[in-house]
Amino acid sequence: MFSGDPPATPLLGDFLAAEHGSVLDAMADWVRIPSIGAQPVHHRDVAVSAEWCAERMAAAGLEHVDVLSTRGHPAVYGDWLHADGALTALVYGHHDVQPVDPVDEWHSPPFEPTVRSGRMFGRGASDDKGQVLCHLEAIRGLLGGQGPGALPVNVKVLVEGEEETGSPHFESLLDAERERLACDVVVVSDSSMWAADVPSISTGMRGLVAFDITLRTAGRDLHSGVFGGAVPNAAHWAARLVAALHDGAGRVTLPGFYDDVRPLTAADRADMATLPLDEAAWAAAASVTCLEGEAGHSLLERLWARPTCDVTGLHSGYGGAGFKTIIPGSAGAKVTFRLVPDQSPAAVATAFEAWAPAQVPAGVHLEIHREAAIGPALTPTGHPAVAALARAISRVWGREPLFTRSGGSGPEEALGRRLAAPVLHLGVGLNADRIHAPDEGVDLDQVGRGVLAALPC
Numbered sequence: 001m002f003s004g005d006p007p008a009t010p011l012l013g014d015f016l017a018a019e020h021g022s023v024l025d026a027m028a029d030w031v032r033i034p035s036i037g038a039q040p041v042h043h044r045d046v047a048v049s050a051e052w053c054a055e056r057m058a059a060a061g062l063e064h065v066d067v068l069s070t071r072g073h074p075a076v077y078g079d080w081l082h083a084d085g086a087l088t089a090l091v092y093g094h095h096d097v098q099p100v101d102p103v104d105e106w107h108s109p110p111f112e113p114t115v116r117s118g119r120m121f122g123r124g125a126s127d128d129k130g131q132v133l134c135h136l137e138a139i140r141g142l143l144g145g146q147g148p149g150a151l152p153v154n155v156k157v158l159v160e161g162e163e164e165t166g167s168p169h170f171e172s173l174l175d176a177e178r179e180r181l182a183c184d185v186v187v188v189s190d191s192s193m194w195a196a197d198v199p200s201i202s203t204g205m206r207g208l209v210a211f212d213i214t215l216r217t218a219g220r221d222l223h224s225g226v227f228g229g230a231v232p233n234a235a236h237w238a239a240r241l242v243a244a245l246h247d248g249a250g251r252v253t254l255p256g257f258y259d260d261v262r263p264l265t266a267a268d269r270a271d272m273a274t275l276p277l278d279e280a281a282w283a284a285a286a287s288v289t290c291l292e293g294e295a296g297h298s299l300l301e302r303l304w305a306r307p308t309c310d311v312t313g314l315h316s317g318y319g320g321a322g323f324k325t326i327i328p329g330s331a332g333a334k335v336t337f338r339l340v341p342d343q344s345p346a347a348v349a350t351a352f353e354a355w356a357p358a359q360v361p362a363g364v365h366l367e368i369h370r371e372a373a374i375g376p377a378l379t380p381t382g383h384p385a386v387a388a389l390a391r392a393i394s395r396v397w398g399r400e401p402l403f404t405r406s407g408g409s410g411p412e413e414a415l416g417r418r419l420a421a422p423v424l425h426l427g428v429g430l431n432a433d434r435i436h437a438p439d440e441g442v443d444l445d446q447v448g449r450g451v452l453a454a455l456p457c
């Protein structure tokens, strides 16, 4: 994959032309398995999905295929290690998917994959089963019947089962399987491109820390006539607490929050400037009618290179029909921070856990649970593997890829750190894929190009 200049891909092109139907069938079969990691009712399905993946790996010609159990959902591993002297690439993806709510907003049922207008719709079609299949099918094309029976590099494939639930056991898995997973480069297949006609390589992901906060002002809800005016109201204090997270310029008020943020280089800014961004269209695609954010930074800087804080849930009191005359005795808030290099999740978490209690008076009790901590990741763009990936993309898409980043977070930082290897992204998702939302789908042309770019032949 990364050795020298890859020639054209007639072989995988022929494979794809002949096997197009079976690639689609495989995708549909996998998407049909409702492997929602977050919901206990679907835990068995995540295991079924892992078994399906293992079978597909074996069918592709991978060896040492193994379902790796964790304390949570299983991952799947397979390898092909006969390219003597060539480097070893570890392909990473995941087979668990997000919940499907609100299910009545889907135009076709989330686990009944349907092809419309060149897209396959279904939960997981883009994130991440379709993207993982690009690699598995390329491997099948090269190792299977008509293929040369060999790959140009040594390949290890690791498909996680807990990405959508924050990869809680992934680091211990990486640690336990250190030797089996050793590699020269990691290729992550769980990201998106700028547009189908503007291929791009993501070179960074933000980190994340998340908190679940419970705030109590009384042992129970109280009658607002009998007690109103004389007791603290949990809803009011929760609102004050979350309102205090930002100042008027959109900056996070947590002390020291920006101290370790690595400034953008001139090259970073130049890369961002080459991207064809239409802010109005971007806003429309996000279904918003105005944009906001940290003052003094462009839209792309805010998304990719600046840390953020968002309240992702806020609940207190009565939310049903009509009204109820109570003073809520408790409130809950979900708060997440997205982090950028060189912020430390642990340092931000510690700062937040000290800051929040200081925002409320004695008598307002806070319980703060840390839910997730993921470090930010950056690809070393000068690495020769990045140049090789760019050549493979140019060859297949017919255009030099641009460099982007992703505002999201995943286990990429842990992969790079634990395996001591550069982390590259070969993702074929598009913004239009509506991942995590109703009507998730994947562009089938992108999947085909992903197969061609996965391994040069």
Ligand SMILES: [Zn+2]
Pocket: 094, 127, 128, 163, 190
């Ligand atoms: Zn994903």
